[in-house]
Amino acid sequence: YDSKAFKKSVGLNGVGTKAVNALSSYFKVQSIRDEKTKVAEFEFGNLITDSDIQHSSQRKGTKVSFTPDDTIFNNYKYRNEYIIKMIKNYVYLNTGLTIIFNGEKYFSKNGLKDLLDENIADDDKLYPIIHLKDEDIEIAITHSKTQYSEEYHSFVNGQHTTQGGTHQNAFREAIVKTIRDFFGKNYESSDIRKSIVSAISIKVMEPVFESQTKTKLGSTDMGGGLPTVRTFINDFVKTNLDNYLHKNPDTAEQIQRKILQAERERKDLSGIRKLARERAKKANLHNKKLRDCRVHLGDMKKDNRLDSTLFITEGDSASGSITKSRNVNTQAVFSLRGKPLNSFGMSKKIVYENEEFNLLQAALNIEDGIENLRYNNIVIATDADVDGMHIRLLLITFFLQFFPELIKEGHLYILDTPLFRVRDKKETFYCYSETEKQEAIKKLRGKAEITRFKGLGEISPGEFSHFIGENIRLDPVMLDKEMSIDQLLTFYMGKNTPDRQKFIIENLKVELDLIEEE
Secondary structure, three states: OOOHHHHOOOOOOOHHHHHHHHOEEEEEEEEEEOOEEEEEEEEOOEEEEEOOOEEOOOOOEEEEEEEEOOOOOOOOOOOHHHHHHHHHHHHHHOOOOEEEEOOEEEEOOOOHHHHHHHHOOHHHEOOOOEEEEEOOEEEEEEEEOOOOOOEEEEEEOOEEOOOOEHHHHHHHHHHHHHHHHHHOOOOOHHHHHOOEEEEEEEOOOOOOEOOOOOOOEOOOEOOOOOOEHHHHHHHHHHHHHHHHHHHOHHHHHHHHHHHHHHHHHHHHHHHHHHHHHHHHHHHHHOOOOEEOOOOOOOOOOOOOHHHOEEEEEEHHHHHHHHHHHOOOOOEEEEEEOOOOOOOOOOOOHHHHHOHHHHHHHHHHOOOOOOOOOOOOEEEEEOOOOHHHHHHHHHHHHHHHHHOHHHHHOOOEEEEOOOOEEEEOOOOEEEEOOHHHHHHHHHHHOOOOEEEEOOOHHHOOHHHHHHHOOOOOOEEEOOOOOOOOHHHHHHHHHOOOOHHHHHHHHHHOOOOOOOOOOO
16 A cells, blocks of 8 residues: 555555445456456355456456345335435545446536535525635635534545544634634634534545544544644645635625624523523433433444434324334434424524423534534434424424534434334234335235324334334435525425415325225
């Protein structure tokens, strides 16, 4: 690994490839180089074909094909949204690279500037994106007009560090220090960073991560005779961001106005925030809404920390079933009382005034950002009826309004629960759709007993363990890039408009129960 190509790389030992091979029913790799090719094929991790090196006129490269093992990944499917997001990150970090996926080309000319353009709508940017780069570092910064929280996209040697690390901490610190020095005022760090949307990418020699998933950088040194990560980032931001602000006084003025606005809002909230914290602290001692688990996302030494999950349920009957059947090590339950408030258009004050929102914020530990998020997966578990859908929508509105980065970072899911139980004396099938129900009836051949689950409370704890265990089905909540969050919430959760009425009429679905054949 001494060559220039590998000095600032990540993932050199092929652990990822070996893991994919071990978890695939079929795996094939073909390598082409210097007009020669070699192919190896595997089944369930065992080598079945090891061909000799042959001449090839194909262009050089490596082709990997695999089929996931369906005995391990039940009912798996590829989500194009995830794949496209990863591809886009690759092209942002390697300007000039073109990746083709399903016939569509992905290409980036402006690196991290394009990444921010993808993540924040033009009409939501407070000022044009500040884009600065050098050989081993690239940053992009703007502020959102509507978002409350801080948002960071950080990378090391092309690896997306979703949980940040030493480079992201240094970046946050450097922004605050540079802004304070530029204006000559000791502004609060939270006021400077409020509503920031930014990205940083650095290249480090032999990076050290805090776990094999490589989501958090632990390295303190850049390597190769360069200073520490902290000093390197601080020096770069101090020099280049300061120069930019001197050359662009309009942007500097916009930033200062935003800081002063954040300061006013923080002072307005200070009284109620103190009361809310005291209430949450008292409630945490005997919080009947939260049934916690043992392992949390921040427990870096625990191998199963990424399995940490909080189920948000409606009512005591549903939470009772989940609580009795959950894995107490990694699954926690938060019980709602009735429908939550529609928080669209409200200020952050409502998070502290509303008891349920305040306790949910405290349970997730996200008041000051998602760096200390306690659960990797936040799962909304409501009934599959109209009321359940409405509660689901109100919770998503709450997260979009005040904590959109939870959704952007892929932490929010909807629990998919079965609609039917089809069984005879020998076999039982749980069906998630009308199609699955019809297939189950055919498999049983004889007369089947069919139960329609109207709510989660009707499912016994013994049965519930099937749906939140190894075979859990989760639908990720993902943002549509065509609409800004503000536009999205205004359309669906704002005042009734002719456009929304038209949308409802055109998308209305009526479900009819099929009559079973005798």
